[in-house]
Amino acid sequence: MQRTSTRSIISAKRAAPDYSLEDQVGFLLRRAYQRASSNLVDRIGAYDLTAPQFATLARLYERGALSQNLLGRLVAMEPANIRDVVLRLKKRRLLETRRDPTDKRLILIDLTIAGVALVEQLLPVEIECTAKTLAPLNAAERKQLYGLLSRLAEG
Amino acid sequence: MQRTSTRSIISAKRAAPDYSLEDQVGFLLRRAYQRASSNLVDRIGAYDLTAPQFATLARLYERGALSQNLLGRLVAMEPANIRDVVLRLKKRRLLETRRDPTDKRLILIDLTIAGVALVEQLLPVEIECTAKTLAPLNAAERKQLYGLLSRLAEG
DNA sequence: GGCATATCGTTATGATCATAACGATATGCG
DNA sequence: CGCATATCGTTATGATCATAACGATATGCC
Numbered sequence: 001m002q003r004t005s006t007r008s009i010i011s012a013k014r015a016a017p018d019y020s021l022e023d024q025v026g027f028l029l030r031r032a033y034q035r036a037s038s039n040l041v042d043r044i045g046a047y048d049l050t051a052p053q054f055a056t057l058a059r060l061y062e063r064g065a066l067s068q069n070l071l072g073r074l075v076a077m078e079p080a081n082i083r084d085v086v087l088r089l090k091k092r093r094l095l096e097t098r099r100d101p102t103d104k105r106l107i108l109i110d111l112t113i114a115g116v117a118l119v120e121q122l123l124p125v126e127i128e129c130t131a132k133t134l135a136p137l138n139a140a141e142r143k144q145l146y147g148l149l150s151r152l153a154e155g
Numbered sequence: 156m157q158r159t160s161t162r163s164i165i166s167a168k169r170a171a172p173d174y175s176l177e178d179q180v181g182f183l184l185r186r187a188y189q190r191a192s193s194n195l196v197d198r199i200g201a202y203d204l205t206a207p208q209f210a211t212l213a214r215l216y217e218r219g220a221l222s223q224n225l226l227g228r229l230v231a232m233e234p235a236n237i238r239d240v241v242l243r244l245k246k247r248r249l250l251e252t253r254r255d256p257t258d259k260r261l262i263l264i265d266l267t268i269a270g271v272a273l274v275e276q277l278l279p280v281e282i283e284c285t286a287k288t289l290a291p292l293n294a295a296e297r298k299q300l301y302g303l304l305s306r307l308a309e310g
Numbered sequence: 311g312g313c314a315t316a317t318c319g320t321t322a323t324g325a326t327c328a329t330a331a332c333g334a335t336a337t338g339c340g
Numbered sequence: 341c342g343c344a345t346a347t348c349g350t351t352a353t354g355a356t357c358a359t360a361a362c363g364a365t366a367t368g369c370c
Contacts, residue, residue, distance in 0.1 A: 026191035026192060039181075223348080260349070328354090332352105
């Protein structure tokens with residue numbers, strides 16, 4: 001028999017008619033991202049680089065010098081966050097910063113020679129990691145996934 | 156004229172033959188997750204709940220009392236992380252904890268009455284948020300996406 | 311020129327995340 | 341029983357994240 005209690009422990013399972021956590025895109029996306037990150041860190045973690053850090057370096061490699069804010073937008077990071085990433089990479093001398101002479105608000109950021117070398121070394125590794133993450137999918141499915149995710153991200 | 160310098164600023168754009176950041180699943184997943192989270196926080200942020208917090212509450216609602224570690228596994232969080240989430244939700248009296256009498260290692264966690272009420276209030280909101288995130292996709296595409304993401308997450 | 315507005319970078323706060331090391335408790339098996 | 345092994349929760353460290361508030365600098369427009 002269940003005794004009446006002032007405590008509020010309620011341990012019954014409940015059925016939510018139309019709801020399941022597994023049906024929420026956010027939850028699926030979070031887990032898939034965990035998997036992708038894990039695959040990447042397994043391979044480039046030895047270089048003490050995280051996925052966002054490598055994305056930052058790769059963007060600079062592709063685009064050349066960029067202002068901090070623009071760089072942030074191009075790797076989907078808020079100003080406060082890209083700042084921290086830049087500081088860490090700068091401390092490791094993978095990139096350098098200088099003031100824009102014509103617009104004193106801007107901090108121009110660019111890879112150092114060491115940064116370029118590291119990116120070039122890790123580009124093929126990153127490609128392998130993506131392949132590993134996508135291993136469960138065939139070519140057609142990968143293409144589908146990319147299209148669907150791009151449309152989601154753009155809203 | 157470019158003067159020879161000991162500094163290593165290199166601002167040339169570079170073409171990486173087989174690489175594009177946009178082609179890396181991890182990057183796409185990160186941005187899609189940002190979008191999904193943003194949609195959720197827009198709606199349930201007023202309740203001061205984050206997506207992982209709500210996932211935790213929803214899992215407890217669905218399953219009833221769970222040990223902290225098992226709860227963490229069921230919402231894809233490491234022991235150290237689920238601990239912090241539980242502490243925050245406990246402080247707000249949305250869940251309660253007690254020791255398992257037969258296994259002293261375990262902390263059993265369950266929703267309070269207030270927690271149950273909040274979950275029931277927010278379940279339909281969460282469903283709306285998922286719908287909003289999925290808005291760019293039609294029914295068939297949503298089903299595709301779910302299948303693909305599930306296979307990715309499971310590896 | 312001068313002022314309203316916008317952009318850039320910074321600071322502060324708080325919540326996720328992953329990882330490694332650790333003590334406490336259970337469990338399996340000889 | 342006794343010990344090796346496994347599991348649970350904790351602690352510590354460091355990296356992402358988002359948000360809000362703020363000063364400094366540019367820009368647009370009168």
